[in-house]
Amino acid sequence: MELVRIYECLCDATRLRILHLLTEGPLCVCHFQTILQEPQVKISKHLGYLKARGMVEVRREGTWRVYSLVTDKSRELTGNLACLQDCAQEEPQFRSDLERLRKVQARVGDRSPACCGRGKKLAPMIHRRTARPSPRTRNPTAQT
Amino acid sequence: MELVRIYECLCDATRLRILHLLTEGPLCVCHFQTILQEPQVKISKHLGYLKARGMVEVRREGTWRVYSLVTDKSRELTGNLACLQDCAQEEPQFRSDLERLRKVQARVGDRSPACCGRGKKLAPMIHRRTARPSPRTRNPTAQT
DNA sequence: CACATATATTCTCCTTGAAGCATATACCGG
DNA sequence: CCGGTATATGCTTCAAGGAGAATATATGTG
Numbered sequence: 469m470e471l472v473r474i475y476e477c478l479c480d481a482t483r484l485r486i487l488h489l490l491t492e493g494p495l496c497v498c499h500f501q502t503i504l505q506e507p508q509v510k511i512s513k514h515l516g517y518l519k520a521r522g523m524v525e526v527r528r529e530g531t532w533r534v535y536s537l538v539t540d541k542s543r544e545l546t547g548n549l550a551c552l553q554d555c556a557q558e559e560p561q562f563r564s565d566l567e568r569l570r571k572v573q574a575r576v577g578d579r580s581p582a583c584c585g586r587g588k589k590l591a592p593m594i595h596r597r598t599a600r601p602s603p604r605t606r607n608p609t610a611q612t
Numbered sequence: 613m614e615l616v617r618i619y620e621c622l623c624d625a626t627r628l629r630i631l632h633l634l635t636e637g638p639l640c641v642c643h644f645q646t647i648l649q650e651p652q653v654k655i656s657k658h659l660g661y662l663k664a665r666g667m668v669e670v671r672r673e674g675t676w677r678v679y680s681l682v683t684d685k686s687r688e689l690t691g692n693l694a695c696l697q698d699c700a701q702e703e704p705q706f707r708s709d710l711e712r713l714r715k716v717q718a719r720v721g722d723r724s725p726a727c728c729g730r731g732k733k734l735a736p737m738i739h740r741r742t743a744r745p746s747p748r749t750r751n752p753t754a755q756t
Numbered sequence: 757c758a759c760a761t762a763t764a765t766t767c768t769c770c771t772t773g774a775a776g777c778a779t780a781t782a783c784c785g786g
Numbered sequence: 787c788c789g790g791t792a793t794a795t796g797c798t799t800c801a802a803g804g805a806g807a808a809t810a811t812a813t814g815t816g
Contacts, residue, residue, distance in 0.1 A: 479619035
């Protein structure tokens, strides 16, 4: 049952937070770190878990990996994501994640030179306001 | 996060089937056995799991235990059950469960003398068409 | 090339939970 | 009280998966 697969992805708080953020648009790992405030390994692993189950897909942007929700979602997945989205409005955790997401978006939208806030190098500068599909950046290939 | 708790309940096929059936109305363990065609231990354990997480409640009816969805559901739970209900229409597994449920309901609705089909004793005869809240049976008490 | 950054992978430790057998418990009819 | 039915629980085995430290890999910079 595909449904079970979906629910397996949803039964962990970190993954829920990740998916919730992804419904707002693609995001790279370092942004997840900033927003979720969780160690890199943890985030990377959960993203891997989600990818392995076909919930998300990746695209490289220079050094970054930009994750997004899988494009062709099943009926079940669409429904459950909508449901999650709905539930998320109450959970304070999700709300604060969203706030932090807005900040990151603002920073990045301004083309300020930080990916993870480290503000060191800048690379292709592709971190636009994550909501838009970002027309064409540098290397639209690669995925799995 | 309560959401996680909910999803934990949903990420097992047997539990999904159980919950799906319960959205149609209360059901006793022996009927679950008949419908799901799974061993008693398995069903009983999963029902216990669901009860421990506050998704279902029990009521005794003589020798039987009649399980039902918890009466006051959270917004999240309501939403997810609705979503499940929606997804269930496609899954053949759920559909055949439903068919078997109808048969059981028919049998029981006719007041035929079987709980598990064994047709031995009959007891208070409370197994009415499970869909209706069953106004008042014998022992509306008991729960945990 | 050496280095720094972004991210993934490996390995280990530990907990949860699923399955199944055997057994316990509760209730019923006689 | 006895035997039988309905259901739960204890125990064991086993696999999945979560956390974290250390390390590997890839890529861009000078």
